[in-house]
Amino acid sequence: MNEETQVYFIDNDTLPPEAAERKKRLEQDPSSRIDHMTYLPGMEVIESDIQEKVISQMNAYDYDKYTAEDVERALSHETCTIEDFKALLSPAAAPFLERMARRAELETRKHFGNTVYIFTPLYIANFCQNYCIYCGFNCYNNIHRKKLTMEEIEHEVQVIAATGMEEILILTGESRKYSDLEYIGKAVKIARKYFKNIGIEIYPVNTDEYAYLHECGVDYVTVFQETYNSDKYETLHLLGHKRIWPYRFDAQERALRGGMRGVSFSALLGLDDFRKDALASALHVYYINRKYPHAELSLSCPRLRPIINNDKINPRDVGEKELCQILCAYRIFLPYVGITVSSRENERFRNGITHICATKVSAGVSTGVGDHETKYEGKEDADVGDEQFEIDDNRSFERMYKDMEAGGLQPVLNDYLYV
């Protein structure tokens, strides 16, 4: 039996014996997994030295060697060098958090004024062919799977558009089989009728496929690397195409070569050493900017949160203060880059961080599939797909808009033209 062809897998109690055994083998026997550094057939290989530059610096990063003096020096520089950034990410910078926040605020206002962008994600399918042990959508997890039909997608985008939002991020589980490119392209074309600005967060694809999606109306591509430590990555992504770490790393470059206007980056902080992952995320952005100076770049900062059927995984050591330090360091090092803070973070944190460095927040969020009417209008609907993770800031679009305005910020729904 071949798991990749399965719709999804159910948990241990109800898995067919062969599947349960395969799952156990994958978890316990590394030799049962495919090589995570070897491209699968059909995966495009591009010429790029960015991976080497980012990873060699990440591996060499010894954050414990930085001192308060290094942090002082970093903060005194008008332009933050890579070395300065390393100091700002280090434990030695923790006591400087308030000063870092003030500097970050200054940089944010210089580049973005008082504006803050609001968008919402739309999950159109939660089928997944990967076994990522921390994710609620993983193929062995017994959740309700759903893939919206085109009619359902149109209905969902209408419900969302009626709130007034103009920017949408379309997401799927990572399954080429169940959410193929044509399906996503069609969904994008429907969304284009109602939204000015469309991003996608789907499985990584080749350059020509990004070009196809761009033609359908997509201009922004988000791919999270999860962790830049490929050895650690190997132990978390046990099955499926997502297991191929370098193909994922080059996704943003392929997207830009395919004509996308912007790309977004992140590690899932807490999977591995967060300081190293934060360094690698920012350096990834830094080198992409040098190579593609026209690209609009942004960073996110997800931390692990509890998922359905798995309460045991918690953020390892990324508390709010550490997250704030990372974000301030990002802003000081990369003043021109957008920073998105998702609804994984609570209202208090998101309100505070938009005054320091975040430039984009989501609102009216559901990570389930096909439940916007239920959530927005209280309409009951039995057939909705389960959620990827729980969120902590349930604010509606309307409330978010008002809260941002009340905080002295100017909410912006769209400042984008598809040309």
Added chain:
Amino acid sequence: MQDKLILGGHEFTSRFILGSGKYNLNLINAAVEEGGAEIITLAIRRANTQPSENILDFIPKGVTLLPNTSGARNADEAVRIARLGREMGCGDFVKIEIMHDAKYLLPDNYETVRATEILAKEGFIVLPYMHPDLNVARDLQNAGAAAVMPLASPIGSNSGLATKAFIQILIDEIDLPIIVDAGIGKPSQACEAMEMGAAAIMANTAIATAGDIPAMARAFRQAIEAGRTAYVTGMGRVLTRGGSASDPLTGFLR
């Protein structure tokens, strides 16, 4: 005779062009009033929105719109955005902003000349944002620009007249109004540019990030007026060091 700023045949009394994109829309009215601005810029990509937050609705009546093409990465995109702005009712003025650089947002002079040529032929009143280069300014003039808008320093930086010497050359050599744009962070810098002979000042971030936006708009108006008056009057003599020598060097002449 009144001292007017003339752009594409339109006369303006104020020499302060106000940005609109970086602060609360409800404050635009007060900023325009306190700043005395008669021209306000807006990004066409920001105006391309639904009625609930349409920035156009926040622009006071009687103010001339100067729509900009921000977001354009080349001349073709700028031309398309400019045409869209005209269709949306933004008028014939257009400020060309073409950036192929997301980090510093520096204008692409080459593409800007191309776009200016196309749009001027289509009847737009074209105000190109540019890096102060004399040859490019001449090309822009030949291409039909109504003014030239050199940057003082990187946009949003509030760091003042970093390109002062080059802007002075444009003021001295180009027959079009020179409007200093980007990087002006303080009223004193605006005043200095006006004393040099700039025709007008465009400011956005300096006002948007001030504690009291209308009050800062007022401060800019006063500074711009002071600088303009000084320029028109003719600056007094400035001694760079010490007093003047009492024994004339030419005293030996008969």
